[in-house]
Amino acid sequence: MNRAGTDRVLDEWVDRASVAAAMVPIVDGLHRRHDVVTTIHGRRLVGRSVHEILKLHRFARHLDGVELSPHEILPVLHALTTLDLGPSVVDVADCNAGFRRQDALELDDYLRHVLAEAVGTGQYAAPPRDVVIHGFGRIGRLVARILLARSGGAYGLRLRAVVLRSTGPEDLVKRASLLRRDSVHGPFDGTITVDQEAQTITANGTVIRFIGAASPSDVDYAAYGIDDAVVVDSTGVRTDRESLSAHLAAPGVSRVLLTAPASGGVPNIVHGVNDAMIADEPIVAAASCTTNAITPVLAALETEYGIEHGHVETVHSFTNDQNLTDNHHPGPRRGRSAALNMVPTKTGAAKAVAKAYPPLAGKLTGSAIRVPTPDVSIAVLTLTLGRGVTREELNAHLREVSLRSALRRQVDYVESPEVVSSDFLGSRKAGVVDGLATIADGGRQVVVYVWYDNEYGYSRQVVRVLETMSGHRALTLPAVSAASASASAADVPVALAV
Missing domain, CATH: 3.40.50.720 (NAD(P)-binding Rossmann-like Domain)
Incomplete structure (x- = not known):
């Protein structure tokens, strides 16, 4: 590329960055004054830097092959400030896509229509x-x-x-x-x-x-x-x-x-899967980090393909329950140094999955290995499905679940040849499917890898349960993804970076 070409690329970048910079105060204001969290295909704009906002716009190419223009999104954000929105999660990329597919309404009127549930509802959906x-x-x-x-x-x-x-x-x-x-x-x-x-x-x-x-x-x-x-x-x-x-x-x-995890008849909740059970229950539990990570993925697979049986092997970071150096511990093997050993142990995650999602009752076994890392774990799901599926079909379905389904707050998807556990520190999702690790050859035997931040990702799920218990669960809008009307799983490119 000649000098003129490189200058043009730089000028375009500076222009996009300037527009992204103009978004920051609008995004922050919507969040602080109205508790409106703006997203781009499920990725939060709140608290992002200019460069991170541009990265989220580039992420949109994994839906339709086209990088999202910040020049299209800025007017959407401006329009949101005029609607007196109540607490909600608003996907501005979906709003933009829906608006551009129609020509009957101006932007303000279109947004007022698709966000009607949150328009004019005031600051709080319920008292603090x-x-x-x-x-x-x-x-x-x-x-x-x-x-x-x-x-x-x-x-x-x-x-x-x-x-x-x-x-x-x-x-x-x-x-x-x-x-x-x-x-x-x-x-x-x-x-x-x-x-x-x-x-x-x-x-x-x-x-x-x-x-x-x-x-x-x-x-x-x-x-x-x-x-x-x-x-x-x-x-x-x-x-x-x-x-x-x-x-x-x-x-x-x-x-x-x-x-x-709770016993004695206390409901174990995996938000996104069985949170309807919360209702007016005075005591509920948020289950375990592993149960939260794998249940949404397993539910998505059971719904689409059926699961006959399977085994869950968890490679889990060590916890405070273990000893740093060899010492007495009431549990088998957990007395050995957590910082120096891989420690085989038991896990109740397989049975807990069935409590949160009854269709899998009696179908899963589980085991775990504690390893010398401070945070982030991975679950290996070895499953026999009800019908055969190729790797491409399976990954396309899980990618679709992460982008457009009711489970997209719980499930994320990644395809990158270099990701390791530390790349998932701070993940807001309960679990992240590692698409490049998926094993499927058209038969019914498949293996799916699910990463999870067993501290922060789990804490996000805890807060989601807390929101529902308190009557502060934000609306997710548009209620039906505008993007889903024009794109299917087959439209989504294979490569998806973290």
Whole structure:
């Protein structure tokens, strides 16, 4: 390419970057003032840099082979600011595609029509709900980070308190430091201040009361001005209905969400699959990270092909439950050093899948290996399907699920020859299908690999359950993907980078 050609490419890039820069304040304003999360084919625009926004526009070529122009999307964003939208997730790429396929309505009128469910609904779909986190370990702190990232906007979940078994003189400072810095997930995005006298941490403008209590029923939340709260129990100590009911005995608490698999008749929820079971249940569980990662993928395969039987092998990062050095542990093999060994262990994920998705009852077995990585795991699904399928057909279906189905908040899809576990740190989806690893040759035997951030991706699922329990589950609009009217799975190119 000659000098004129390279200058033209650079000029085009600068022009697109300028348009993307103009999007940033609009995207931020919609999010903070109206709790409207804008996306491009399911990928969030909120909090993105200019270059990341342009990358999302380029991602659109995997749907129809054409890179999305920021010049088309900017007017859509401008128009959204005039509609007085309530809490919702709005796919601006789908809106743009639908608008350009019709010529009967102007842009404002078209958006008012396809987003009618959210137009004029005001800031909150329901009154703000108090949230209490009981236990402040890996999942407790990540759930807190997700909630605090939304502070200052119209978002209707308010983190009011954290409950610990005990609080020493320096405990609050240490807890604040652990919230501020994370060896795996990086620094906290925002400001944190500590008030020792008041026993509070203020993070991004949210004042969080830290309470010491030996038992859940020992806390009088009403005395702190907390009412009708949902308690997120991330201690791992109480896992059945009887023990979790102790939270409901505390004044100011109305519901409980466990961040682990539950027993004793407590519904185990995998959001996107069986969240209709939440209803008015006072106590629900968010199942396990592995169950959340694989159940949506398995449900998509069962629906399309049928699953006769299969085995789930999980290669899982080590957890706090294991020893760093060889020492006594009540569980088999878990006493051996987590930092030095691959440790075979049991997993209840296969049975848990059946609880969340009954059509798979009795069809799956499971096992696990803990490995010396701090986060991100992978599940290998070895399945016998009800009918034969080629690798191309299977991947096309899973890619379609990730882009346009009701499970697209849970399932992602990637095809890249270089991805490894660290590339999935911070993934917002419950599981990510690795298309290049898929094994299928036209027969009924297939192997599917699913990556998952067993900390952050799982915490996102926990928050989705929390949203539904609290009446703050955002509408996803347009309700029917505009893109699906003109593209099918066969239209989607094979190569899809992370």
